[in-house]
Structure formats: C-alpha cells, structure tokens
Amino acid sequence: MADQQTLSLDNWAPPEGWPAKSLAEVRDTLCAPGLPFEMEQVEIDGVSTRVWKNAHPSLAALAEHARGHGDSEFLVYQDERVTYTDWYKVVATLAHHLQSLGVEKGDRVALAMRNLPEWPVIFFAGACVGAIVVPLNAWWTDQELTFGMANSGSKVLLCDYERWARLSPHLAEMPDLQHILVSREDGEPAAPAKRLEDVIGSPNDYKNLPETDLPKVDIAPDDASTIFYTSGTTGQPKGALGSHRNITSNAVTSAYAGAASYVRRGEALPEPTKRVGLTVVPMFHCTACSAGMMITVHSGHKMIFMHKWDTLEAMQIIEREKVNQTGGVPFIAWQLIEHPERENYDLSSLESIGYGGAPSAPELAEKIFETFGALPSNGWGMTETMATVTTNLAEDYLNKPTSCGPPMASADLKIMTEDATSELPVGEVGELWARGPMIVKGYWNRPEATAETFVDGWVRTGDLAYLDEEGFCYIADRAKDMIIRGGENIYSSEVENVLYDHPAVIDAALIGIDHRTLGEEPAAVVHLSAGQTATEQELQDWVRERLAAFKVPVKILFSDDSLPRNPNGKIMKRDLKDLF
Numbered sequence: 001m002a003d004q005q006t007l008s009l010d011n012w013a014p015p016e017g018w019p020a021k022s023l024a025e026v027r028d029t030l031c032a033p034g035l036p037f038e039m040e041q042v043e044i045d046g047v048s049t050r051v052w053k054n055a056h057p058s059l060a061a062l063a064e065h066a067r068g069h070g071d072s073e074f075l076v077y078q079d080e081r082v083t084y085t086d087w088y089k090v091v092a093t094l095a096h097h098l099q100s101l102g103v104e105k106g107d108r109v110a111l112a113m114r115n116l117p118e119w120p121v122i123f124f125a126g127a128c129v130g131a132i133v134v135p136l137n138a139w140w141t142d143q144e145l146t147f148g149m150a151n152s153g154s155k156v157l158l159c160d161y162e163r164w165a166r167l168s169p170h171l172a173e174m175p176d177l178q179h180i181l182v183s184r185e186d187g188e189p190a191a192p193a194k195r196l197e198d199v200i201g202s203p204n205d206y207k208n209l210p211e212t213d214l215p216k217v218d219i220a221p222d223d224a225s226t227i228f229y230t231s232g233t234t235g236q237p238k239g240a241l242g243s244h245r246n247i248t249s250n251a252v253t254s255a256y257a258g259a260a261s262y263v264r265r266g267e268a269l270p271e272p273t274k275r276v277g278l279t280v281v282p283m284f285h286c287t288a289c290s291a292g293m294m295i296t297v298h299s300g301h302k303m304i305f306m307h308k309w310d311t312l313e314a315m316q317i318i319e320r321e322k323v324n325q326t327g328g329v330p331f332i333a334w335q336l337i338e339h340p341e342r343e344n345y346d347l348s349s350l351e352s353i354g355y356g357g358a359p360s361a362p363e364l365a366e367k368i369f370e371t372f373g374a375l376p377s378n379g380w381g382m383t384e385t386m387a388t389v390t391t392n393l394a395e396d397y398l399n400k401p402t403s404c405g406p407p408m409a410s411a412d413l414k415i416m417t418e419d420a421t422s423e424l425p426v427g428e429v430g431e432l433w434a435r436g437p438m439i440v441k442g443y444w445n446r447p448e449a450t451a452e453t454f455v456d457g458w459v460r461t462g463d464l465a466y467l468d469e470e471g472f473c474y475i476a477d478r479a480k481d482m483i484i485r486g487g488e489n490i491y492s493s494e495v496e497n498v499l500y501d502h503p504a505v506i507d508a509a510l511i512g513i514d515h516r517t518l519g520e521e522p523a524a525v526v527h528l529s530a531g532q533t534a535t536e537q538e539l540q541d542w543v544r545e546r547l548a549a550f551k552v553p554v555k556i557l558f559s560d561d562s563l564p565r566n567p568n569g570k571i572m573k574r575d576l577k578d579l580f
Helices: 023-030 059-067 084-100 118-128 142-152 161-173 203-208 244-265 286-299 311-321 330-338 364-372 394-399 447-453 492-501 536-544 573-577
Strands: 039-044 047-052 073-077 080-083 108-112 132-135 156-160 179-183 224-230 238-243 276-279 302-305 325-328 352-356 375-382 387-393 412-416 430-435 458-467 473-478 482-485 488-491 505-515 519-528 555-558
Touching (some): 023 244, 047 244, 059 084, 059 118, 059 244, 073 084, 080 203, 084 203, 108 118, 118 132, 118 156, 118 286, 132 142, 142 161, 142 238, 224 244, 238 244, 244 286, 244 375, 244 387, 244 394, 276 286, 276 311, 286 302, 286 375, 286 387, 302 311, 325 330, 330 352, 330 364, 364 375, 375 394, 375 458, 387 394, 447 458, 482 505, 482 519, 488 492, 492 505, 492 519, 492 536, 505 573, 536 555
Parallel strands (some): 073 302, 108 132, 108 156, 132 224, 156 179, 276 302, 276 325, 325 352, 352 375, 519 555
Antiparallel strands (some): 073 080, 224 238, 375 387, 430 458, 482 488
C-alpha cells in the first residue's frame, strides 16, 4: 500500500519503484499453469474462449463450496443474522420446494424484492434446480414489473409485499405464472399468493431447518442461469440471458483483481481473510449480484444489507460491524466523505471503497485515500457482460483516475470503427468491444437485437472509448443515447416516448445534465402543440406514473420552436444541453 504522505489532492506521485511488474508480468505470475488463476481455452457456442480454469462450473457447485464456510456469518440485515450453514439449509429447502411446484430446468423463476436475506436464498435456490432466475428491478413501476414477468414467461414469482402490491392487480397479464410466494407480508397475502415464511421460515429461524442436501440436477457451465433486464433503446427493456459460467467467473475475476494489485506493487500475496462488506447497491444489479455476491460466497465474506441508503446509519454500521469494504456508485463515496458527522465515527476498518456504473470526478480516488486511508477502485462493465470486465484499483487508479482500468486477464478489449469493419490503433476513439467468459449468451427472445450486439464472442458495448499503451481503457462517451444516474441506466428514447404520449407534447428530447455525486441526471426539453398547455410538474407526474422514479426528468424546459435537428433529422442534443 502506498504511503499516505505521498498523496495530495492536487498531485499524486507514484511511490518509488512502482509498479514493480508490468500488467503482462502480473498475468504471467498469477496465471501460470497449476495456479488458482490458470486459464484455458474452451468452446462456447462455437467460439473458442479463454476462461478461468478453476471457476466453479455452476452456481450449485458454488453453493456446495460455500457450505464449507460453516458457522461464519454470511448475511446481516438489521437484527437478522444468517450463517453459511443456515443459508445452505434454507437454499436446499427452497430448492426442493421449487421442484415440488413443478419447476424444471430452463423454467423462469422471478425474484422481485429489496435487499433482504431472502434475496440470496431465492437466487441460489432457483439456479440450483436449473431454473433461469429473473431478478426484476425493485424500483420499477407496476407496468414495468408486469412487462418483465410477461416477457420472461416466469412460472414462479418470489417477491416481497411491496412488489406484490404492484404486481397483484396485473395477474391476467402474466399467463405463464403459476405460483407466487410473498415474504414479509403482514397476515396472509391475497390469493393466489402464499407466504414464503410458511416454506422456509424467517431469517433468524433458518437455523431450525433440518439438514438437507441440494437436489441433484445436471447443470453445465454454459447452461442459462439468469435474465437481467437492461433498459431498451426502443423503449422496451431487453433481457440479457446469462450462463452459470458468466456469473461464477466473477468470483475468480474479483479475486484476481485483488491479487494483481499486490503483485503489481511487488508484495507477496496475503493469507486469505474473511472480510465484511456493506452492500448498498440493489441486488437486482449485476454489480451487487455478480461482482459482489459471487466473491463473497466464494471466499466466505459477510454481506450487510440496509433497508435503504442512509449515510448516518451506514457510518454506524461500519463502526459497529467493522466493515472493510463498501461503495457501488460514486455518490455513496461522496456522501461518506462529506457528511458533517463523519469524524464522530470510527471508520478505520474501511480498506477499500469501490464503484462503477456512473461517471465520477477524477479527484474522488484521492479523496477516498486521503479521508479514509482506504484503497479506491472503479471498473467498467454492463448487464451484457455480467458486470466486471475492467478494474482500476489502488495505485493504478490513483495514477490514472480517469481510466476504468485494463481488462481482467480473462477478458479482451478492442476499439472498432463505427462501421465495425476495422480495429483502431492505440489512442484513437471508437466503439468499445469486449469478449471473455463473462459475455452473456444474448438477449431473451430478441434474435435481431442479439445478432446486432453479439458478434463471434464479442459484445458491441455502445460505449465510445480508447486504450492507452498499457491497455488501460478510457470511456470517452456513449454511442447509445443513454444517461447514467447514480449507476441506473436511463435510455432517452424510453422517457421521450412517454413524453410524446402526452397530448400536449409534439417534440421532446431527454439529455443528461451533470451532477457532482450522481454523475448525471435526466432533464428534458419539450415543444408543445399549438394551443396546448402543460406545466413542468404535470409532465413530471405523467412520466412518474408510467416509469420508475429515477427516470423522471429533474428539470423540463419548454421551447417555443421545434427542437433543432441535423440534416438527418436527429435532434442536436449537444446544443440543448447548453440551455441548462
């Protein structure tokens, strides 16, 4: 770890003798034959792919491995605590129950709830019987949740009472749904739903469940395991169909990133230790589920959940539970740094604060180190890559704070021309393409979109980026018309289409305006039909009724004229941004 005295907010200088090894030397050191990070070539859907040789072959295999962590605590939520032994018991119990409901390999099992101890139980139980688990965005409106249920064709829904209240009026729109289990409902949920607690009990009671093994199901590494929805450029979300290999690879990828920082520094790898993480990113995101939970389960770490983000409560938890790692998106780090009561709490246990998925100010990395003595990290990934492809960690991040890092050893990046015909040289901006064992199988029931996005093992990311001589990636812009608010993707067309549906709106454009901690926020410019009137509040309420709250424009400006367009008819959004 770098000497804190070498850091300043104005100018960070690399420590003497750093880096001890180049990125290529780090890979050679860690990935040699016989070592934990050894790689091999396998064929995935007809494409030869470099993969982690020692990744768990399935989520069921990972669950069996995690059983060995025994009485170490896994899940903490308020006064509820669950050990790995008890977690395995409840996963096995629920898995057998799902089979008794007729769930077979390839059936879809939907999961819709806030971060609760039940979430990792349901996720693994469904995956371990060979089902395709569908984590739905808990922030979605009833209409968006209903779309996810219907589009995925989910046979079983497991949700909390809040999501059930949104979904229950729309059962007729979910013809494939056969069984519903609701958690934390006061009293008996309305038919046809049943209480999840009647099957598995409450988290503090998991210890009373009988010992049982997981069902025996033949699951191959490249069998489908998950559908995570990503907002669609045409207004409808697309379901990214992931495999067991996609998601279990992240356990090895995360471990590699940590080990690489020691080798890069010239230090010996430390003995494995169990760490405590405060998870504040929703589990329905790949960031928390794939990048976070996989390494946690593999290594026997502890996950702490919060009902919702509250900076003061988070600092209390960090002090009480001796939290080592937190983060997720940049605004979490900023709020911890800038809270006026921060110095009243002992936050010295923090060793790392990581984030990704949203633009961040370059000085944030140094702020984290200066304030907490913790190593900052960020990275790049997307739903289609099941989270992590690049990681920028520790001294590398402090040295290159505008980069999202180099690709992990199992991944490759390239920069392509707009017409996808040729690769661009170092330093030139083009579309970022990525490949590796983390790239999903395609989009659920969207063959045309799959063919456009996934090409011979590569995913066309839609991000504009460039690579430097060392292979570090820099995101320059987004080719897709998308805003990222605190880690949440907002596709402009989705919100614009809702605005166009308002009877007074004839022209609309959504743009991202800068926000210091969230990165960006959505704002809109609209032109009204002649003789029509509408207020900013009216249009915001119109969007709020139809889309999740984070997609509602924070500001709406009205243009007396039609919005400016280029010769191809596309709205010139760069010009509109100046209005804000």
